[in-house]
Amino acid sequence: MAALDVLLGLGSTADLLRLVAVPAFAWAAYRDVRTRRVPNRLWPPLVGVGVLVLALDFAGGLPAGFGGEIALLRISVSVGLVAPLGYVFFRVGGFGGADAKAVIALAVLFPLYPVYYLPFDALPMHAATLGVFSLTILTNTVAAGALYPVGLAARNLSRGHLAPPMVVGRPARIEDLSTAHGSLMETPDGYTRRGLDLDALRMYLRWRGTTLPAVRESPDHHRDPTSLPPPGARNDPGDGAVGDGPPVADGGTQRVEPEPRTDDAAEPTAVAAEVDLDPTGGAATEDPWGAEAFLDEIEGTAYGTTPSKLRDGLEVVADPDRETVWFTPGIPFVVPMFVGLVVALTYGDVLFVVLRVLGLLP
Structure with missing residues (x-):
């Protein structure tokens, strides 16, 4: 030596x-x-x-x-x-x-x-x-x-993006959120520092077998909890990774993505409607978007997501009047x-x- x-x-x-x-x-x-x-x-x-x-x-x-x-x-x-x-x-x-x-x-x-x-x-x-x-x-x-944050603020300032979150976030087209990392900085009520994690959003979309464009095209359909697929037809949500392969994340395990379901299988069925009716026979409207059903079914907490946070995030990205939204990419x-x-x-x-x-x- x-x-x-x-x-x-x-x-x-x-x-x-x-x-x-x-x-x-x-x-x-x-x-x-x-x-x-x-x-x-x-x-x-x-x-x-x-x-x-x-x-x-x-x-x-x-x-x-x-x-x-x-x-x-x-x-x-x-x-x-x-x-x-x-x-x-x-x-x-x-x-x-x-x-x-x-x-x-x-x-x-x-x-x-x-x-x-x-x-x-x-x-x-x-x-x-x-x-x-x-x-x-x-x-x-x-x-x-x-x-x-200094660099992020300078970037936003040079592009004319002036808003309270400009030091910690940046605007992005909603259609680009499918491949972005970070968390939303907007809710229906205004700006927030603790919005929906985009990995959790991807987990939700995979779980119910839909996509962000589909949610934006028919928000009312997706907001209705009776539109959820029946329990046996719901997908493994994965861990929110962008890639199509089976990711292995820190603290996670290998997950094999299920085969994509057909359009017919993704449509609401009579069985699904019966399952999601409340005991009195009325629609289970207390769970818009099926947020509670999602978090109750998956393992873990989906990066600290709560039903209300998931609903707020979905309302923002599903808003047809919005083309962009502020999000924070965070600091890797x-x-x-x-x-x-x-x-x-x-x-x-x-x-x-x-x-x-x-x-x-x-």
């Missing part, structure tokens, strides 16, 4: 192996933008590499005396504090499954500052005093994420995390440099 280090002259073997995170996170960021889904199989190998490089660090020998104690403290903070924080944020809803696993992988891979020697300098250029590199990556991630957190990783490996800790320039740090 030592011979390899000398031959390359760029850094220790452990630090060079850590660079596998760069292409891995680049691919994860790409997948996060395109599909909002990162396969689970990416993270165990990265954690495995992290364990290996930690073993190499110990085998190479930590600094003697107090320096070694500091290194052990930094490793303890990264593995014992930063990694569990990723899980905690996932449990409270602050992170998605992929985001939490990415934080855990980074905490194991980068507890200490790596060093890479170039002809003109050594990278990273600026190290934080605390010296826990995974924390540097996370603070850089937050800084990169903070630029997203793995994307700023990739940016934060690259900046940390090259420039270093952005927050530390800013605080030092402001005179808040020596």
Whole structure:
């Protein structure tokens, strides 16, 4: 191992192996933008590499005396504090499954500052005093994420889209929502920060065997709960993925999409009408769109969707007088995390440099 280090002259073997995170996170960021889904199989190998490089660090020998104690403290903070924080944020809803696993992988891979020697300098250029590199990556991630609303507002302003949600959302044609990711920012009563998740909308449409254009063409028919297919003819809703293939999402399982039903099967039947009548013999109008039936039948909560939120979202997208609607694409957190990783490996800790320039740090 030592011979390899000398031959390359760029850094220790452990630090060079850590660079596998760069292409891995680049691919994860790409997948996060395109599909909002990162396969689970990416993270165990990265954690495995992290364990290996930690073993190499110990085998190479930590600094003697107090320096070694500091290194052990930094490793303890990264593995014992930063990694569990990723899980905690996932449990409270602050992170998605992929985001939490990415934080855990980074905490194991980068507890200490790596060093890479170039002809003109050594990278990273600026190290934080605390010296826990995974924390540097996370603070850089937050800084990169903070630029997203600024860019979104500038984009909307340049296109003349002036509205209260312009800092966190953008308008889109309703017909394009079928392949968009994010959540609606409008209800029949006005703007909202917690509108219908578009993945949940796709789940609903698949479940009842219809499409967004069909809903817009005949909203009254779809609003009537007696128009739902009978229970045996309803589809597996999947997990809201855009692609036609059987997706595997974080925390999810392989789902096989059922064969498309014929137009005749999608039409309401006498059996369906009888099933959906209330005990008094009247139409079950207390469940417009069959929203409660959908959420009662599926597994999980459809990304926090409630019957009222689903109904509000459907009323917005079914409104024939609307051509566009505001929605927020959100921030795929793995994307700023990739940016934060690259900046940390090259420039270093952005927050530390800013605080030092402001005179808040020596």
